[in-house]
Amino acid sequence: MLVPDKKPLYELALNKMEELIKTGVWKEGMKLPSEASLSKEFGISRATLREAMRIMEDEGLIAKQQGVGTFVRRKPIIRSGLEELFSVTALIKLQGMKPGTKDFTFYKLPALENEAEKLKLNPGDEIYKVERVRTADDIPVVYCVDRLPRKIVGDKFSGFEESMFAFLENEYNIKITYAVSSIKVVKHDFTIEKKLNIGKNGSVLLLEQIHYDENNMPILFSSNYFNADKFDFYIIRKRD
Incomplete structure (x- = not known):
């Protein structure tokens, strides 16, 4: 009492x-x-x-x-402001943790209608679809699905280890300068829960982003599924 x-x-x-x-x-x-x-x-x-x-x-x-x-609630291990555009690799490093990648796969296939629309392609144009799980100190924290137009990266695309941003800049001299984003809650998706090693009571946040270069061309369409127990997103709002 x-x-x-x-x-x-x-x-x-x-x-x-x-x-x-x-x-x-x-x-x-x-x-x-x-x-x-x-x-x-x-x-x-x-x-x-x-x-x-x-x-x-x-x-x-x-x-x-x-x-x-x-x-x-489980304490998040990674905090980030949504007003800043970081690669997942940079975000993990900023927390003093070691970024890693597991379950890396990629495919060349025709773009679906919504993928073509977001990347300003014709339906059926080929894209590379890259799937991987990003880890922080070996803990799975993000399941990433990225789509890149084949016409941008060509036929010799063979994947990369960590940052998509760094890969595009180093290999193709393409610099991502901004992104248009949306965020939503994903409920009870067995595949994602298994990828991130979370139970049925866990929460997943989906951050979808279309990334643009300095010429306002859409370069990358990403779907990042964050383990909500490991991430704490915030945004700073100012009043005029």
Whole structure:
């Protein structure tokens, strides 16, 4: 039971639960006890407990999964602002971690209608489709699917080890200068979950980007599936 003082009860409950996470009593990924159990343990009403848990959810300390329960969120290992354009390799290095690649494959095939539209190609024009899993200190963090027009990289394309940006600049003197992006949540995709080694309760963020060179030509269409437990994206918004 919480020891009364001048603070509101929800704030006392909030401080107690934050301390349980901080000290490791409540570990990352752990499912929390039921509201009934917690309200009884703290000697507070469910309404008071819910207010404390709402604040914790806003702070990113816990995550509710409908019909499953409430879990302690795993701390992200990589943080990035969405207003800056980094390669995945550079992003991992900025965190002081070692980037790596696994499950590398590529194919030459006709562009699908949506791929052709985004890359300003005719439907059926050939592209290279590159698939790989990017790792940070050997931990799978991003499943990358990149599409490159064959007319840009030619017939001798054979892949690369890490940064797509560096590959294009070093091999073809093409510099990516900006990207148009969208981000969405992906739910229950077995293939992606297996690639990133996450369970059914894990979360995946899809960042789709069309990358352009300095002449405003679309060079690369990417679909990057991020393990949301490993990444924390943010954006700085300014008011005029």
